Amino acid sequence: MAVPESWSRNWRTCGTRAECSEVMETVQAALQEAGLGETAAFAVRLSLEEALANAVRHGHAGDAERPIDVSAEITGGVVRLEVADEGPGFDPTAVPDPTAEENLTIASGRGLSLIRAFMTDVEVVPPGNRIIMTYRVETSGGE
Secondary structure, eight states, X not given: OOOOSEEEXXXXXXXXHHHHHHHHHHHHHHHHHHTOHHHHHHHHHHHHHHHHHHIIIIISTXXXXXXXXXXXXXXXXXXXXXXXXXXXXXXXXXXXXXXXXXXXXXXSSHHHHHHHHHSSEXXXXXXXXXXXXXXXXXXXXXX
C-alpha cells in the first residue's frame, strides 16, 4: 500500500473518553501508515492526550460534553496537531514549573510540561484556549 504524501483530518468532538480515544486512535493509525516510527507515535499520542485532557479539565471546567476542535496533519516527517476549547484560556507564562522543588506537590502544569518535552514546537495561542503542537521526525537518527 502506498503511503500518502500528506494526511489531514478535523474533528469537532466532545471530551468524553470514547470520543477522545477515537481521535487518538485515528491519528495513531495515520502515523503508522506514514511509517513515522514508535518514537513519533508515543510523543504524539501523549501530547494529544494531554491537550485533550487539559481542554476538558481546565478549559471546560470538567464538562466533557462541551465541544473541542481538533485538527491533525501529517506531511512528510512533520506532524501538526491543534486542539481548541471554548474556555476563557490561560496565560502559559503563569503556569508554575512542575519540576521546581517548591511546585513538586502542585497538581497542575504537568500536562503542558510533558507536551513541551515531547513535541518539537508548542504554541499556546492567545487567549490560551488553543494549542498548536508540531513534531518533526529526526531524519539523521533512525528509529
